[in-house]
Amino acid sequence: MIVASGGENVPRRPALAAQLPGAIVQRHAAEYTKPDDLPDGGILVVGSAQSGTQIADELSATGRPVWLSTSAVGRASVRYRRRHTVRWLCEMGFFDDRTEDLLDSSSVRLVPALLAPGGRSMSLQTVAEHGATLTGRIVGVNGQTLTFDDSVAANVAYGDRAAEAFRVMIDDHIRSLGLDAPDPEPDEAYRPIRLNAPGELSLQDSGIRSVIWCTGLTGDFRWLGEELLDPTGAPKRQGTVSPAPDVWFLGLRWLIRRTSGNFWGFPQDAAVVADMVRNSLAAGTGRARPS
Structure with missing residues (x-):
């Protein structure tokens, strides 16, 4: 028997989802389709990997108030040295790595790096620039009050370090093979950011009526x-x-x-x-x- 039922087909929600007031509409990223399916008002998006950043960006484009509860997720520029980053990584054998090839086996538990579709690089900074308010990780719910940790600055820095690490990896590959490649260009998704992340947020005062859980999937x-x-x-x-x-x-x-x-x-x-x-x-x- 070959078991091919998939390891990422059951939405995961944190236990504190059950503590939200019943009037708050909750959706998992796997259930989200478009902004019009959510009630009017503010929206909290929890999780800032592929789904979270894209959903928060899409919702911000509608002009609605959006908060993004961030997490430590790496990112990569869509293009580097005038070539798609994925093409570089394929050529380098990055995607063929096996667990025994890794210097740090804990890498297998990391969320895949953010590499947004559509030909443009994405970062927490760009999501904030497009209108979303960044917060730390949500850690508590008490009635109408949400509590966040103070990790947002560290999460932004984590993404920037990952982006730089990918650039260095590609530079080393070019240098080791003596390839003729264009000069490095600036990271289009990097920019300094001034953070004023709330430690607490009132659902009632902020007008948040929806929460979207971008907290991954598992298998059953x-x-x-x-x-x-x-x-x-x-x-x-x-x-x-x-x-x-x-x-x-x-x-x-x-x-x-x-x-x-x-x-x-x-x-x-x-x-x-x-x-x-x-x-x-x-x-x-x-x-x-x-x-």
Whole structure:
């Protein structure tokens, strides 16, 4: 059996979502479609990765009051040295990295870097420039009062450091191969920013009537049985292989490589799993060696 039910198809919401007043309309990013589907008034967007920044930017463009509760997420310029950053990264083998290639294995738990579509670079600064008010991470709800930590400046700096790290990585690649490339250009999404983030926010006073949770997704593997799951509810596995006979996995993040969990990478993983199944059947063992 090949388990390909996906590891990111169940919306995650923090426990404090249940503490919001019942009159507040709550949506997860997976349920959001367009601004007109939300009631009039202010909107709090929680989470500043791909979905959060794009949704906050779209809502700000309607002229409505928007607050973005930020988190530590890296970012990359859409283009660098007159070439799409993704093309550089592909050429460098960045997306083919395996867990054993990483200097810091904790990297597998990081949220993917912000790389907005549409040909323009995105940062927390640009979202604020377009009208959203940045806050720290939401940490409490008490009636009508929301509480935030003081991480917003650190979150902005985190994104800027990641953007610079990508630029340095590309520069090193160009230098090591002696490539003829245009001179570096400024980071179009970087700019100094003056922050005046609220530590508390009154839903009533601010007019916030909607909250959009951009807090990620997970998978539901309970149907496999507890014996095949780790304490977090994720499948037990070694590479693509389950401890159970005749069970393999496909489509999970970092299953084999950086791109294992997306449309770009899983066809390569599918070929690996297919070979393993074929070899196992040919050997008549019902098992295969881990990838």
